[in-house]
Amino acid sequence: MNLSTKIFIGLVGGIVVGGLARMLGVDWLVDVLVGLEPLGEGFIRLISMVVVPLVVGSLTVATASLGDGRRLVGIGGRTLAYFLGTTVIAVGIGVALAWIVQPGVGMDPATREALTAQFQSDVAAVAAPERSWLDVLVELVPRNPVAAAAQMDLLPLIVATVLFGVAVGAIPEERRRVVILFFQAINDTAMVIIGWFMKLAPYAVFALIAATVARFGTDLLQRLLVYSLVVVAGCVLHVLGTFSIALRFLARVKVVDFYRSVAEAPLLAFSTASSNATLPVSMDVVERKLGISNRVASFVIPAGATLNMNGSALYKGVTAVFILQVYGLPFGLEELMIILVTATAAAVAGVGIPGSSLVTTLIVLNALGLGPQAAAGIALVVGLDRILDMFRTAVNVTGDLTCAAYIARVEGEYP
Numbered sequence: 439m440n441l442s443t444k445i446f447i448g449l450v451g452g453i454v455v456g457g458l459a460r461m462l463g464v465d466w467l468v469d470v471l472v473g474l475e476p477l478g479e480g481f482i483r484l485i486s487m488v489v490v491p492l493v494v495g496s497l498t499v500a501t502a503s504l505g506d507g508r509r510l511v512g513i514g515g516r517t518l519a520y521f522l523g524t525t526v527i528a529v530g531i532g533v534a535l536a537w538i539v540q541p542g543v544g545m546d547p548a549t550r551e552a553l554t555a556q557f558q559s560d561v562a563a564v565a566a567p568e569r570s571w572l573d574v575l576v577e578l579v580p581r582n583p584v585a586a587a588a589q590m591d592l593l594p595l596i597v598a599t600v601l602f603g604v605a606v607g608a609i610p611e612e613r614r615r616v617v618i619l620f621f622q623a624i625n626d627t628a629m630v631i632i633g634w635f636m637k638l639a640p641y642a643v644f645a646l647i648a649a650t651v652a653r654f655g656t657d658l659l660q661r662l663l664v665y666s667l668v669v670v671a672g673c674v675l676h677v678l679g680t681f682s683i684a685l686r687f688l689a690r691v692k693v694v695d696f697y698r699s700v701a702e703a704p705l706l707a708f709s710t711a712s713s714n715a716t717l718p719v720s721m722d723v724v725e726r727k728l729g730i731s732n733r734v735a736s737f738v739i740p741a742g743a744t745l746n747m748n749g750s751a752l753y754k755g756v757t758a759v760f761i762l763q764v765y766g767l768p769f770g771l772e773e774l775m776i777i778l779v780t781a782t783a784a785a786v787a788g789v790g791i792p793g794s795s796l797v798t799t800l801i802v803l804n805a806l807g808l809g810p811q812a813a814a815g816i817a818l819v820v821g822l823d824r825i826l827d828m829f830r831t832a833v834n835v836t837g838d839l840t841c842a843a844y845i846a847r848v849e850g851e852y853p
Contacts, residue, residue, distance in 0.1 A: 441636060441639065441640075441702050442701040442702035442705060444639070444640040445639050445640050445643050445701075445702055445705045445706060445709070446701070446705060447640065448639070448640035448641065448642075448643035448644040448647070448709075449643050449644075449647055449705060449708070449709060451644050451648075452643065452644040452645070452646070452647030452648035452649075452650075452651065453647055453648075453651055455467075455471065455644075455648050455652075456471055456647065456648035456649065456650065456651030456652040457651050457652075459471055459648075459652050460651060460652050467652075468652045468653075471645075471648040471649050471652040472649050472652055472653055474645040474648065474649055475645060475646065475649035475650075477641070477642060477645045478642045478643070478645035478646035478649065478709075478710075479646075480642075481635070481638055481639065481641075481642030481645075481710075482642075482710050482712060482715045484635045484638070485632070485635055485710075485715045485716075485718055485719070486590070486712075486714060486715050488628045488631050488632055488635070488718045489590065489592070489714055489715075489717050489718060490587045490590070490595070491624050491625075491627075491628045492625060492628040492629070492632075492717070492718050492721065493592065493595065493596065493599065493717070493736075493740045494587070494595070494599050494621070494624070495621045495622070495623075495624035495625035495628060496621075496625045496628075496721065496732055496735070496736030497596065497599045497600060497603060497736045497737060497740060498599055498602060498603040498606065498617075498618075498621040499603075499618055499621050499622050499625060499732060499733075499736065500603065500732055500733040500734075500736040500737055501599070501600050501602075501603025501604050501606075501607065501737075502603045502604075502606035502607045502614060502617065502618050502621075503607070503618060503733060513734065513737055513738075513845060513849070514737070514741075516844075516845055516848060517737065517738050517741055517742075517841060517845055518741075518745070520684075520841045520844060520845075521741075521742065521745055521746040521837070521841065522782070524676075524680055524681075524684070524746075524748050524837055524841075525746070525747065525748050525751045525782050525785060526751075526778065526782050527676070527680050528672075528676050528680070528748040528749070528751045528752040528755070528833075529751045529752060529754070529755040529777065529778050529781045529782055530755070530778065531672050531675055531676055531679075531680070531752060531755075532668075532669075532672045532751070532752035532753065532754070532755030532756040532759075532781075533755040533756070533758075533759055533774060533777055533778070535668050535671060535672050535675070535756065536668055536755065536756045536759035536760055536763075537759055537769065539664065539668050540763055541662075541664035541665040541667075541668050541756075541760050541763070542665070542759070542760040542761065542762070542763025542764035543763050577593075577594065578593060578594055578597050579594065579597060580594035580595065580597065580598050583595060583598035583599075586598065590714060592714065592740060592743060592744045593744045593745070596740055596741060596744070600737075606618070625732070625736075628718070629718075629722060632718045632719065632722055633722075636702075636719065636722075639702070639706060642709070643705070643706070643709040643710075646709050646710060647709055650824060650825065650828075662818070662819065662822060665756070665760050665819065665822075666822060666825075666826065668756050668760075669752070669753055669756050669757075669826050669829065670826075670829055672752045672753075672755075672756055673749055673752060673829045673830065673832070673833045676748060676749075676752060676833055677832075677833060677836055680748075681836055681837065681840045684840050684844060685840055685843060685844075688844045688847070689840065689843035689844045689846075689847045690847055691843055691847075696728075696839075696840075696843065699723065699727040699728055700720075700723045700724070700727065700728065700836075700839045702719060702723060703716055703719045703720045703723050703835055703836075703839060704832045704835050704836050704839075705832075706719050707828075707831045707832045707834070707835035707836075708828045708829070708831065708832040709828070710831070711824065711827040711828045711830075711831045712831065713742075713743045713744075713831055713834050713835055713838075714743055716743075716831070716835050717739060717740060717743045720739045720742075720743075720835055720838055720839060721735050721736070721739045721740075723839070724739060724839060724842045728842070728843065728846075730842055730843065730846040730851060731846065731849075731851050733849075733851075734842060734845050734846045734849060734851060735842055738838065738841050738842040738845050739838050739839075739842060742834075742835075742837065742838030742841060742842075743834075743835075743838065746834055746837050746838055746841065747785035747830075747834055748785075748833050748834055748837045749829060749830030749831060749832065749833030749834045749837075750785045750798070750830050750834065751781050751782055751784075751785040752830070752833065753799075753826060753830050754777075754781040754784060754785065754798065754799050754802050755777055755778075755781050757799055757802075757815075757819055758777045758781065758799075758802050758803060758806060759777070760819070761803060761808070761811070761812075761815035761816075761818065761819075762806065762808075764815065764818065765808075765811055765815070767806075767808070773806060776802075776805050776806055777802060777806070780801060780802045780805040781802050784798035784799070784801045784802055785798065799816060800812055800813070800816060803815055803816070
């Protein structure tokens with residue numbers, strides 16, 4: 439039985455056991471399942487431990503081996519264009535579905551006020567930081583690459599590593615070869631460690647999902663059922679629609695075969711709700727199962743883990759329209775353009791901010807002029823954030839994988 443099948447079994451098993459424990463009111467089993475959650479969190483820590491050496495090792499080798507800086511610019515430009523284009527499409531899908539289905543229309547004011555009061559305390563600690571785009575650009579340059587690595591701040595670390603790799607490519611060949619071999623050994627060692635840890639993945643997935651379902655149950659989902667279904671439907675439509683079209687016509691691969699090959703990465707992303715924790719697995723499946731070179735994978739996958747937030751942007755689009763509907767506020771062409779621009783920008787601007795989902799959604803709501811109703815609107819949906827985050831993250835990671843296939847095809851490396 440392959441690993442992706444085992445992970446899927448762990449996922450389904452966690453949902454079934456956690457759901458039964460919650461629905462049947464078996465308190466002792468709920469306590470046991472919630473008590474297992476640290477085991478899943480420990481697995482996330484184990485996988486995350488490999489992220490920095492993997493990114494530094496593979497990206498240094500890739501950039502140093504390019505030789506021509508123009509090739510790096512070409513890969514980077516196409517990657518960013520793909521991320522931006524699919525993110526805008528994701529927001530558009532979310533807004534369109536929310537406008538058609540209208541999940542916020544007709545909500546009982548008493549239910550709205552009860553939900554707001556219940557989760558208001560969770561929003562009180564969330565404050566959208568005042569950061570201009572100039573601030574974001576400045577923060578791309580790390581003052582201390584080691585500190586960026588220690589804080590898992592991947593975007594500045596990627597910038598520093600790329601610059602180092604380009605510089606390595608400019609030194610004499612005999613010295614360059616020594617440096618490349620050293621970082622290649624680091625990369626290979628990290629992949630061996632990933633192989634060890636991934637044997638634990640099915641059990642960790644079971645623990646994480648069972649604890650989540652046992653803790654939250656379906657009560658909150660039922661009260662916001664239509665909104666939740668719109669978010670999930672948007673994620674599914676984006677994967678089966680946008681990404682499948684990109685795979686067929688840009689990457690020119692068989693869609694079903696592609697998804698079957700990379701399944702363990704989105705499944706792990708769904709279970710952990712962490713793009714960073716899934717990054718080593720994404721790189722592994724891209725190189726080992728798709729045959730894409732380390733040169734492409736080592737740039738696209740880490741960049742995607744920090745910049746490509748299709749699922750998050752879609753979620754922001756649905757949430758913004760939902761909250762406008764709940765409060766009976768107008769939604770027209772002006773609001774549409776504001777959501778498209780701010781949700782796309784906020785998905786990237788939130789990189790490195792703890793609790794970035796709530797923070798950046800507040801940015802979108804404030805841009806719509808909701809004022810005090812912005813925080814109250816967030817309180818309506820904050821209880822669902824952990825559950826919907828699993829869907830968002832799976833979409834984000836799937837987008838990284840499809841982009842890698844596209845770039846590899848353009849670079850003539852992907853059959």
